[in-house]
Amino acid sequence: MVLQRIVKPKTQQGKRFLEKREPKLVENDKQAMFIKGGNTSSVVSQALKELYVLKKQNSVTYKRKNILRPFEDETPLEFFAKKTDASLFMFGSHNKKRPNNLVLGRFFDFHILDMIELGIDKFVSQAEFPGGKCPEGTKPCLMFAGETFEQDVEYQRLKNLLIDFFRGPVVSQVRLAGLEHVIMVTATEGKILIRNYRVLLKKSGSRTPRIELEEIGPSLDLTLRRVKLASDDLYKRSLKQPKTVKPRKKKNVSHDAFGSKLGNIHMQKQSLDKLQTRKMKGLKAQKRKSQSEARQSSAKRSKGVDT
Amino acid sequence: MADLVERVLKEAAERESHYKTIEVHKDIELEIDPGNLLTVDTNPLDATKLKKNREEYLKSLARDNTQLLINTLWQLPTEKVDEAIVVKLPDPKTPIPREKPVPKDKALTKWQQYAQLKGIQKRKKSRMMWDDQSKEWKPRWGYKRGNDDTQEWCIEVPDNAEDPNVDLFAKKNKEKKERVAKNELQRLRNIARSQKSKVPGVGLTPTEAPSKDYLGKALALARKSTASIGKFTDKLPTEKPSKHTGKKRKFEPNYGDVERESKKQLKILNHIQNRIPIVNTTKAANRHIMEEQRSRARRRREEDGGKQKGGKNKGGGGKKKGGFKAGKKGKAGGKKR
Numbered sequence: 001m002v003l004q005r006i007v008k009p010k011t012q013q014g015k016r017f018l019e020k021r022e023p024k025l026v027e028n029d030k031q032a033m034f035i036k037g038g039n040t041s042s043v044v045s046q047a048l049k050e051l052y053v054l055k056k057q058n059s060v061t062y063k064r065k066n067i068l069r070p071f072e073d074e075t076p077l078e079f080f081a082k083k084t085d086a087s088l089f090m091f092g093s094h095n096k097k098r099p100n101n102l103v104l105g106r107f108f109d110f111h112i113l114d115m116i117e118l119g120i121d122k123f124v125s126q127a128e129f130p131g132g133k134c135p136e137g138t139k140p141c142l143m144f145a146g147e148t149f150e151q152d153v154e155y156q157r158l159k160n161l162l163i164d165f166f167r168g169p170v171v172s173q174v175r176l177a178g179l180e181h182v183i184m185v186t187a188t189e190g191k192i193l194i195r196n197y198r199v200l201l202k203k204s205g206s207r208t209p210r211i212e213l214e215e216i217g218p219s220l221d222l223t224l225r226r227v228k229l230a231s232d233d234l235y236k237r238s239l240k241q242p243k244t245v246k247p248r249k250k251k252n253v254s255h256d257a258f259g260s261k262l263g264n265i266h267m268q269k270q271s272l273d274k275l276q277t278r279k280m281k282g283l284k285a286q287k288r289k290s291q292s293e294a295r296q297s298s299a300k301r302s303k304g305v306d307t
Numbered sequence: 308m309a310d311l312v313e314r315v316l317k318e319a320a321e322r323e324s325h326y327k328t329i330e331v332h333k334d335i336e337l338e339i340d341p342g343n344l345l346t347v348d349t350n351p352l353d354a355t356k357l358k359k360n361r362e363e364y365l366k367s368l369a370r371d372n373t374q375l376l377i378n379t380l381w382q383l384p385t386e387k388v389d390e391a392i393v394v395k396l397p398d399p400k401t402p403i404p405r406e407k408p409v410p411k412d413k414a415l416t417k418w419q420q421y422a423q424l425k426g427i428q429k430r431k432k433s434r435m436m437w438d439d440q441s442k443e444w445k446p447r448w449g450y451k452r453g454n455d456d457t458q459e460w461c462i463e464v465p466d467n468a469e470d471p472n473v474d475l476f477a478k479k480n481k482e483k484k485e486r487v488a489k490n491e492l493q494r495l496r497n498i499a500r501s502q503k504s505k506v507p508g509v510g511l512t513p514t515e516a517p518s519k520d521y522l523g524k525a526l527a528l529a530r531k532s533t534a535s536i537g538k539f540t541d542k543l544p545t546e547k548p549s550k551h552t553g554k555k556r557k558f559e560p561n562y563g564d565v566e567r568e569s570k571k572q573l574k575i576l577n578h579i580q581n582r583i584p585i586v587n588t589t590k591a592a593n594r595h596i597m598e599e600q601r602s603r604a605r606r607r608r609e610e611d612g613g614k615q616k617g618g619k620n621k622g623g624g625g626k627k628k629g630g631f632k633a634g635k636k637g638k639a640g641g642k643k644r
């Protein structure tokens with residue numbers, strides 16, 4: 001990728017740094033920012049800490065408190081995103097009006113795409129569960145339950161945002177024994193429940209193992225507060241994938257069951273009367289012969305009539 | 308024979324009964340996206356169970372859904388990579404928005420266009436080259452390069468030199484500087500061309516031996532570069548009117564292509580009739596709103612900055628720097644700030 005900048009980077013390290021941040025066909029893994037607000041309760045700070053551990057490989061945490069109001073002024077968040085090249089963020093704060101507040105959001109082109117504010121009603125820390133922890137950086141299995149995720153527009157976006165946040169790097173291969181972590185999100189009666197489980201693969205009669213779950217990790221009960229979603233056309237623009245990445249289907253070519261390649265040819269309609277076929281000389285002579293015969297026979301007939 | 312078969316079947320049934328089943332029954336099929344390891348369950352939740360023993364119900368639901376996901380994953384083709392069984396995942400089905408917009412295709416530079424036209428292939432040159440003078444391998448470019456004519460310690464003055472007192476070392480350095488400047492100019496012109504911004508004409512670059520044509524051009528340019536665009540400059544005795552006039556303004560002929568003229572007039576009429584505005588009002592309104600928001604934020608930040616001048620906390624993210632500097636920056640990956 002050739003950088004086209006007016007001020008060229010002077011070092012190779014600088015050049016590599018800038019190339020990493022350029023828009024690409026196949027993008028980097030999304031980085032997340034974990035930011036604390038002006039006033040945070042212990043619940044919020046612990047929730048932030050534990051969720052940070054889940055995404056440790058691809059995240060940045062801001063240790064100091066930042067007095068931000070995401071829903072009123074987005075520009076400081078956008079500045080942070082540009083500084084650290086992060087496209088996801090989680091902002092935790094606490095005040096009397098909005099206790100134990102968590103704002104989840106994502107960026108497109110360093111401008112806010114979606115922002116969803118959630119209030120933590122109940123939080124059970126990782127330490128209180130007796131089960132062991134999953135190793136860092138495991139790709140979690142995501143699970144969504146509840147009809148609200150299909151019916152409500154806001155919940156659909158929330159689902160998409162949570163998938164984006166927790167799915168981790170997109171890989172083509174996964175070690176079967178390494179599928180240890182399960183994140184379950186349920187939506188009931190206006191509440192969103194997040195639970196984390198560890199997967200234990202037990203023997204079953206067949207090749208596929210039987211699953212047993214053990215609860216680990218933070219368990220959160222959340223309520224949906226404010227929501228700032230992107231407009232439909234901006235969202236559509238952000239979903240656009242480059243054409244070269246998608247494999248192009250070849251038209252009019254198919255493969256049958258035996259593996260042979262078949263092609264479709266479209267022809268115009270032909271009039272079979274005016275079809276030009278091969279000239280067969282033999283046939284031509286017969287025609288003339290038949291004509292001369294006809295003339296002879298007609299001459300004979302006329303002769304006969306005369307006499 | 309028959310009871311042998313019976314015995315084998317009974318043993319198999321016993322073995323199976325030891326293990327719990329891996330089958331799960333669901334009213335509505337789950338949407339499974341193996342590329343993202345995602346399952347979406349649209350079955351209605353049991354409200355009574357949720358109220359009575361919430362955690363157990365959620366756990367059993369999660370177990371069922373995970374079992375279905377694992378069943379699907381175990382059907383996919385597997386490989387053995389470094390003593391671990393690995394399953395090949397398909398592409399993720401759920402559309403997730405990108406981080407940054409799709410990159411636009413870069414326009415080819417002037418040289419790349421020419422090379423494509425002529426079929427010139429790029430040949431990679433090795434870093435080290437053999438320097439005969441010092442009889443060792445030296446870098447082809449950069450620090451301490453071989454075959455560097457600016458580093459010569461002795462330059463012979465040629466016999467047919469015009470001025471034997473000219474400083475040849477200074478001359479070589481100046482030429483190098485000119486070459487570097489020319490390269491930089493070409494690079495910036497390529498960038499400007501790719502961004503489709505107007506590039507002003509360079510005019511005339513200095514040359515060693517100017518030709519007659521070059522001199523004519525230089526004379527015309529010098530004449531034009533006066534305040535009154537050369538109208539009141541006296542002409543030299545043998546100066547002919549310059550052939551290098553400026554850009555021509557093109558006008559349509561009065562008669563000729565009737566069809567083209569009618570099309571043009573109809574287009575204007577269409578615009579008037581349909582009241583298509585030249586200014587895109589929605590775009591202008593959005594831009595105005597954004598400007599207002601920005602200025603409001605800036606004003607608020609200035610106020611806040613004034614109030615908290617002595618405070619430890621760096622509120623509001625600080626000033627916006629236009630373009631960040633290249634160099635050593637903190638890399639992401641768990642770095643605490």
